[in-house]
Amino acid sequence: MTSIRKDLAAVSRREFLKASGLSAGGLIVGVSLPVSLLGSAASTEFQPNAFVYIAKSGDTTIWCGRCEMGQGISTALPAAVADELEADWARVSVLQGDANKKFGPQATGGSNSINQMLEPMRKAGAAGREMLVAAAAQTWNLPVDKCYAKLHVVYNHVDDRSLPYGDLVELAAELTAPEDPVLKTSDQFRYIGKPLQRHDQADMVVGQRVYGADSKVPGVKYAAISHVPVLGGTVKSFDKAAAMEVPGVVDVVLIPRFENAYGSVGGVAVVADNTWTAQQGLTKLNIEFEAGENGSYNTTEYKKQLVKNVEVPATKEFEKGALEQAFELAAVRHKATYVGGHLSHSPMEPMASLVWVQDDKCEIWASTQDPAGIQKTIGAYLDRKPEDITVHVMASGGAFGRKFKCDYVQEAAACSKAVGAPVQLTWSREEDTQTGYYHSCSAQHIEASVDADGKVTGWLHRAAFPAIGSTFNPAVVQPTAGDLDAVSKHPYGIENMQVESGMAKAHTRIGWYRAVYAIFYGFAINVFTDELAHAAGVDTVQFLRNIYDNNKVAEQQEQAKRCRGVLDKAAEMADWGKKLPANQGMGIAVHHSFHSYVAMVVHVETNGDDITVKRVDCAVDCGLVLNPDIATAQMEGAIIMGVGLALNTEISFEDGAVVNSNFHDYPVLHIGDAPAEMNISFINQGVSPTGLGEPGVPTLAPALANAVYAANGKRHRSIPINPA
Amino acid sequence: MSYTITINGQVHKTDVNGDMPLLWFLRDTLELTGTKYGCGIGLCGSCTVHIDGNAMRSCLMTVKASNGKKVTTIEGLSKDGSHPLQIAWLSNNVSQCGYCQPGQIMTAADLLAKNPDPSMEEITTALEDNICRCGTYKRIGLAVADAAKQMKGA
Ligand code: FES
Ligand code: FES
Numbered sequence: 001m002t003s004i005r006k007d008l009a010a011v012s013r014r015e016f017l018k019a020s021g022l023s024a025g026g027l028i029v030g031v032s033l034p035v036s037l038l039g040s041a042a043s044t045e046f047q048p049n050a051f052v053y054i055a056k057s058g059d060t061t062i063w064c065g066r067c068e069m070g071q072g073i074s075t076a077l078p079a080a081v082a083d084e085l086e087a088d089w090a091r092v093s094v095l096q097g098d099a100n101k102k103f104g105p106q107a108t109g110g111s112n113s114i115n116q117m118l119e120p121m122r123k124a125g126a127a128g129r130e131m132l133v134a135a136a137a138q139t140w141n142l143p144v145d146k147c148y149a150k151l152h153v154v155y156n157h158v159d160d161r162s163l164p165y166g167d168l169v170e171l172a173a174e175l176t177a178p179e180d181p182v183l184k185t186s187d188q189f190r191y192i193g194k195p196l197q198r199h200d201q202a203d204m205v206v207g208q209r210v211y212g213a214d215s216k217v218p219g220v221k222y223a224a225i226s227h228v229p230v231l232g233g234t235v236k237s238f239d240k241a242a243a244m245e246v247p248g249v250v251d252v253v254l255i256p257r258f259e260n261a262y263g264s265v266g267g268v269a270v271v272a273d274n275t276w277t278a279q280q281g282l283t284k285l286n287i288e289f290e291a292g293e294n295g296s297y298n299t300t301e302y303k304k305q306l307v308k309n310v311e312v313p314a315t316k317e318f319e320k321g322a323l324e325q326a327f328e329l330a331a332v333r334h335k336a337t338y339v340g341g342h343l344s345h346s347p348m349e350p351m352a353s354l355v356w357v358q359d360d361k362c363e364i365w366a367s368t369q370d371p372a373g374i375q376k377t378i379g380a381y382l383d384r385k386p387e388d389i390t391v392h393v394m395a396s397g398g399a400f401g402r403k404f405k406c407d408y409v410q411e412a413a414a415c416s417k418a419v420g421a422p423v424q425l426t427w428s429r430e431e432d433t434q435t436g437y438y439h440s441c442s443a444q445h446i447e448a449s450v451d452a453d454g455k456v457t458g459w460l461h462r463a464a465f466p467a468i469g470s471t472f473n474p475a476v477v478q479p480t481a482g483d484l485d486a487v488s489k490h491p492y493g494i495e496n497m498q499v500e501s502g503m504a505k506a507h508t509r510i511g512w513y514r515a516v517y518a519i520f521y522g523f524a525i526n527v528f529t530d531e532l533a534h535a536a537g538v539d540t541v542q543f544l545r546n547i548y549d550n551n552k553v554a555e556q557q558e559q560a561k562r563c564r565g566v567l568d569k570a571a572e573m574a575d576w577g578k579k580l581p582a583n584q585g586m587g588i589a590v591h592h593s594f595h596s597y598v599a600m601v602v603h604v605e606t607n608g609d610d611i612t613v614k615r616v617d618c619a620v621d622c623g624l625v626l627n628p629d630i631a632t633a634q635m636e637g638a639i640i641m642g643v644g645l646a647l648n649t650e651i652s653f654e655d656g657a658v659v660n661s662n663f664h665d666y667p668v669l670h671i672g673d674a675p676a677e678m679n680i681s682f683i684n685q686g687v688s689p690t691g692l693g694e695p696g697v698p699t700l701a702p703a704l705a706n707a708v709y710a711a712n713g714k715r716h717r718s719i720p721i722n723p724a
Numbered sequence: 725m726s727y728t729i730t731i732n733g734q735v736h737k738t739d740v741n742g743d744m745p746l747l748w749f750l751r752d753t754l755e756l757t758g759t760k761y762g763c764g765i766g767l768c769g770s771c772t773v774h775i776d777g778n779a780m781r782s783c784l785m786t787v788k789a790s791n792g793k794k795v796t797t798i799e800g801l802s803k804d805g806s807h808p809l810q811i812a813w814l815s816n817n818v819s820q821c822g823y824c825q826p827g828q829i830m831t832a833a834d835l836l837a838k839n840p841d842p843s844m845e846e847i848t849t850a851l852e853d854n855i856c857r858c859g860t861y862k863r864i865g866l867a868v869a870d871a872a873k874q875m876k877g878a
Binding site: 071203207350400426629633636662663670 | 745753798801809814817818819822824825829852856860
């Protein structure tokens with residue numbers, strides 16, 4: 001341990017980052033440091049907890065336990081630590097923590113990193129600061145409350161002495177860490193709430209940022225893979241000898257399906273001296289597959305069936321009030337059905353990892369959202385204890401929920417085991433597109449009533465979609481009450497409600513895609529609300545205001561108020577109601593998801609079936625914003641992804657297999673189709689921070705569809721509107 | 725068969741299979757991993773490098789075809805990250821995951837070398853086939869315009 005710590009202190013920031021990120025042929029330095037160095041008389045550095053390390057030089061390292069995939073978490077959280085530590089950000093290096101319980105929960109999804117980890121990490125920084133201040137007080141023989149820290153130096157109120165942090169680390173390391181350090185008040189924040197530059201961008205623009213796909217160790221071999229195209233299918237035959245004839249091919253590895261939600265669907269991998277040779281080997285294999293029970297999955301037919309399933313009574317999961325009576329007394333009644341397709345995450349970095357299985361250890365370098373998930377899955381696969389699996393968390397070239405699963409890691413482990421060498425496996429884009437954990441396709445049917453006063457009195461909502469639970473348990477064949485919670489608890493506060501679940505057996509793996517079910521719930525609810533407003537003859541913004549103001553449900557009061565807040569703000573930003581030229585229109589949507597609130601106004605121009613998004617105005621209430629610039633970037637990204645899924649992207653299946661293969665037939669948004677103008681405002685209501693990575697996605701598609709209706713009178717109830 | 729390619733000013737002689745795309749030669753053989761794989765068929769631009777001064781997709785360019793040519797990758801665009809585009813990328817906080825950005829920057833560098841004063845429309849056209857799944861397009865446009873301004877002033 002000591003020698004690693006000495007190395008750490010000795011090497012410069014960049015060298016260390018390189019060493020731990022594994023540059024070409026580089027030295028491997030683990031970053032597992034002791035949780036505490038309490039009472040170590042010989043220590044020349046200070047590490048009060050898992051997150052903070054200060055060398056005698058004063059150079060400071062802060063670990064981020066959550067996974068970085070572009071969302072900026074490895075800047076936002078360490079900056080909060082540095083703030084409490086009163087550290088000078090210029091002297092802080094950030095390191096990504098390996099899989100280790102000492103970092104707390106590391107699974108990065110559900111937009112919960114900041115709301116779960118902010119307080120523990122602030123405390124980690126504050127504890128360090130209190131110990132440094134106590135060390136200075138002891139040195140000066142002054143009461144602690146006469147001493148204070150500021151930017152890497154401790155001062156006192158009595159005389160003009162000061163001590164830099166580096167000079168205090170030895171003494172501080174001998175002190176006991178405070179259990180409950182005092183946190184700053186918001187007026188004392190130095191970095192929290194400021195647009196601090198991200199720590200990792202400089203490496204990105206010179207090509208030095210090391211992603212999972214870039215990991216190297218000496219002796220590395222490279223693999224490519226072809227997967228079983230139909231879920232539950234098998235490999236019938238393949239021509240191993242033909243592939244082995246390609247010069248440079250090392251081995252052909254049959255990978256059976258690993259019956260684990262995070263494991264491989266099965267396939268054949270070729271291991272070679274480089275990725276291209278492995279890909280060449282694959283083309284020679286001439287693999288034949290057996291399709292199995294999902295071999296007739298066809299999404300065109302399947303979606304039609306889902307529509308049928310929601311247009312007749314289904315399984316009642318939630319009920320309140322007297323819906324039928326509300327419908328009978330209605331002044332206005334309306335019903336409609338909404339449909340959405342499967343989506344693929346398609347991060348720019350396809351699934352990739354480097355795995356080295358040895359007799360006594362297993363070391364992994366992977367882009368991942370769930371380091372502990374890798375330890376568990378690979379542990380189960382190799383029949384070893386999870387803690388015996390070392391996982392280096394590499395930068396992810398995007399993830400969006402896909403890299404929660406680690407099938408690509410398990411496959412690399414299978415290859416490494418077979419050839420007895422470290423293996424870097426990189427999926428082709430085609431495999432990435434065709435072997436996903438897809439966002440559910442869906443159908444939803446809504447019927448509602450409005451009374452003579454314009455109040456929404458009844459709401460029947462039926463949803464059918466293959467649920468994520470089916471990936472873990474094939475007996476799940478329809479959405480559960482929990483899956484439907486977001487509808488049952490939608491903050492409209494409608495008195496008479498019924499929520500039903502329609503049959504939807506899954507025929508492919510279903511996963512978490514950025515914003516998950518909120519994408520189709522947000523779409524159906526917001527487009528339907530717009531339709532209802534038109535049916536009632538009320539402007540949609542006013543109609544929504546009335547809904548929130550009429551909400552009398554006690555436990556929804558805060559939600560209704562905050563929805564109303566973002567609604568008003570977005571409407572004001574967009575100058576809602578202003579006169580627009582012909583063929584232009586504005587649409588609005590409001591959605592509460594991941595504990596945050598978003599309202600968006602989309603302004604479109606239509607020309608026949610062509611839709612151009614001219615402008616998006618977006619108001620967000622996610623409580624305290626840690627870094628407004630990174631937060632804005634998250635919303636910009638969500639808008640771009642939202643436009644893509646509203647207009648173009650859909651994964652289709654025929655004969656059980658995905659039809660799409662690459663970016664020509666899964667056309668994610670290009671720069672030319674990005675909205676010319678995006679305005680994003682955060683309403684900071686001073687409450688604790690809530691999710692931000694996902695909640696920007698659900699409002700875009702419905703606001704866009706409503707805008708198209710305003711522009712040309714065409715009502716779109718199905719996304720994508722113009723599939724490729 | 726042996727090939728000679730000058731990469732970032734350094735002469736490399738190699739006898740790898742000439743049909744290998746330059747992309748994989750860079751990434752796996754030379755371990756220059758700044759050039760990224762995104763699609764392998766010329767659709768995404770992540771693998772963009774300069775060949776004899778022109779932005780090209782290294783996934784579509786074989787080692788054979790690169791023989792005798794001068795290749796610049798993101799690692800060689802500047803010695804120390806001081807290309808005006810690299811600076812503008814930082815001052816505009818463009819990158820999210822950053823994976824597409826080497827390709828974006830190499831494409832933009834080619835544009836600015838040939839058109840020092842591009843309009844926003846010309847910028848968008850030049851970068852139309854460089855995909856960014858994180859959705860950093862707005863900032864990419866601003867950063868290129870910024871860099872162009874800097875280069876003119878210099
Ligand atoms: S990898 Fe070459 S264009 Fe996509
Ligand atoms: S920054 Fe992630 S793909 Fe562009």
